[in-house]
Amino acid sequence: MISADRRQELLGRLAALPPERRAAMRRSLGSSRPEGRVWPLSFGQERLWFLSRFDPTDTSYHVPWTVRLRGPADGGALEAALGRIVERHEVLRTRFVMEGDRPGQVVLAPRPFALERLDPRPDSDAAVAAYTGRPFDLRHDPPIRAALLRLGHDDHLLSIVVHHVAVDGWSLDVLMRELAACYEAARRGGEPELAELPLQYKDYAVWSRERAEGEGSGHLGHWRERLAGAPVLDLPTDHPRPARWTGRGGRCPLALPDARTARLEAFLKGERCTLFMGLLAVFHAVLARAAGQDDVCVGVPVAGRDRTEFAPLIGYFSNTLVLRGDLSGDPSLRELLRRTRVATLTALQHAEAPFERVLAAAGTPRDLSRPPLCQAMFNLSHHLPKADLLRATMADLSVAVWPPPPGGRTKSEISADLYRGPEGLGGWLEFNSDLFSTRRAEGLAADFAALAGRLADEPDLRLSELKGRS
Numbered sequence: 001m002i003s004a005d006r007r008q009e010l011l012g013r014l015a016a017l018p019p020e021r022r023a024a025m026r027r028s029l030g031s032s033r034p035e036g037r038v039w040p041l042s043f044g045q046e047r048l049w050f051l052s053r054f055d056p057t058d059t060s061y062h063v064p065w066t067v068r069l070r071g072p073a074d075g076g077a078l079e080a081a082l083g084r085i086v087e088r089h090e091v092l093r094t095r096f097v098m099e100g101d102r103p104g105q106v107v108l109a110p111r112p113f114a115l116e117r118l119d120p121r122p123d124s125d126a127a128v129a130a131y132t133g134r135p136f137d138l139r140h141d142p143p144i145r146a147a148l149l150r151l152g153h154d155d156h157l158l159s160i161v162v163h164h165v166a167v168d169g170w171s172l173d174v175l176m177r178e179l180a181a182c183y184e185a186a187r188r189g190g191e192p193e194l195a196e197l198p199l200q201y202k203d204y205a206v207w208s209r210e211r212a213e214g215e216g217s218g219h220l221g222h223w224r225e226r227l228a229g230a231p232v233l234d235l236p237t238d239h240p241r242p243a244r245w246t247g248r249g250g251r252c253p254l255a256l257p258d259a260r261t262a263r264l265e266a267f268l269k270g271e272r273c274t275l276f277m278g279l280l281a282v283f284h285a286v287l288a289r290a291a292g293q294d295d296v297c298v299g300v301p302v303a304g305r306d307r308t309e310f311a312p313l314i315g316y317f318s319n320t321l322v323l324r325g326d327l328s329g330d331p332s333l334r335e336l337l338r339r340t341r342v343a344t345l346t347a348l349q350h351a352e353a354p355f356e357r358v359l360a361a362a363g364t365p366r367d368l369s370r371p372p373l374c375q376a377m378f379n380l381s382h383h384l385p386k387a388d389l390l391r392a393t394m395a396d397l398s399v400a401v402w403p404p405p406p407g408g409r410t411k412s413e414i415s416a417d418l419y420r421g422p423e424g425l426g427g428w429l430e431f432n433s434d435l436f437s438t439r440r441a442e443g444l445a446a447d448f449a450a451l452a453g454r455l456a457d458e459p460d461l462r463l464s465e466l467k468g469r470s
């Protein structure tokens with residue numbers, strides 16, 4: 001979790017590096033290795049690759065971003081701009097192959113980018129949903145595609161879809177920043193003002209594996225001890241559990257008004273806690289009450305960009321931390337908050353350990369009917385950079401985010417994906433529709449919003465005193 005200020009500091013430090021320091025940095029991260037070879041995958045990429053092989057039709061790891069462009073959109077310039085970005089970031093022109101008994105990645109030579117043109121009639125939302133839900137063939141095709149949909153005169157949708165194996169949430173901000181620069185340059189027939197990249201994602205993949213075998217291996221002992229005996233999350237279900245996980249899902253909205261959110265933030269500041277810590281404690285409490293457990297594991301994504309040179313790259317850097325909630329002894333909300341703060345700060349000290357290695361170290365038995373180790377996920381995305389992601393203009397075009405289509409897929413049994421906006425707290429509760437009904441999910445969402453609103457007013461309320469709909 002890196003703040004926008006920290007990101008700008010990293011970018012500033014990177015821009016100030018002398019050429020010889022950049023060259024040394026490339027050497028330390030593997031950039032001097034020979035080209036024309038099969039490169040290893042990062043740990044995160046490897047897990048996503050195996051999941052794609054397990055179910056090639058699973059689209060839950062697609063990362064779509066659609067914007068509405070008002071004005072004289074130049075399809076040729078958009079195509080050239082996207083092509084320039086794909087040329088610049090090797091991970092966007094990579095295919096994924098088997099080398100012996102292990103997967104690897106091969107960087108393709110730059111080639112012209114084809115911007116698809118789609119007919120949005122009669123339903124533009126359905127057209128976007130169909131486009132973003134089309135599976136990738138990672139063995140043969142690049143992990144990115146884009147389409148332009150004409151809504152009317154000077155009114156278009158630009159839909160970009162990237163497989164998660166090549167991108168994370170941070171990367172979308174990089175992509176939109178460079179798209180604006182490259183589009184404007186293409187329109188005027190010039191060159192975009194983009195700083196030279198210090199390395200490529202394949203270099204990070206090599207470096208991250210070397211680090212995991214070296215200094216990173218020391219963190220596994222912490223996770224092995226911390227996650228010993230961790231139970232599965234056993235929420236009551238509305239349907240029989242399938243023998244094999246399918247990822248079918250639905251979602252319902254989560255919201256907390258600005259006044260209540262501001263009051264919660266003020267209370268948490270007094271307790272030396274962040275909004276993330278407070279909301280995670282609430283999520284733990286809601287899940288524990290619903291499942292009748294006092295021991296709950298929740299997966300939390302973190303940015304994973306802890307070095308200056310990673311900031312301007314597109315790629316999959318994010319990692320998952322397992323935050324184990326201790327709700328034993330009927331604690332008050334204040335005591336649960338204190339426990340969550342300690343657990344979060346401790347976990348961040350050991351965030352270098354890749355989730356895939358943590359899974360192996362924990363020795364959790366594999367169960368094809370559920371996600372491993374973490375059946376629940378929690379994300380508060382306001383720490384990610386988004387100034388360019390939510391930009392309002394691009395050259396002579398106005399830009400507005402187009403609501404993402406319901407994907408009908410989920411990565412976990414239950415997950416909260418939240419953001420802090422000017423209107424308060426917003427987001428979604430996603431759920432596995434093989435297990436839960438929409439009504440049950442709405443009950444959990446209502447319980448979460450109610451408890452988040454009460455935390456500041458009744459911090460000494462004990463968990464046994466909570467009541468809810470779910």
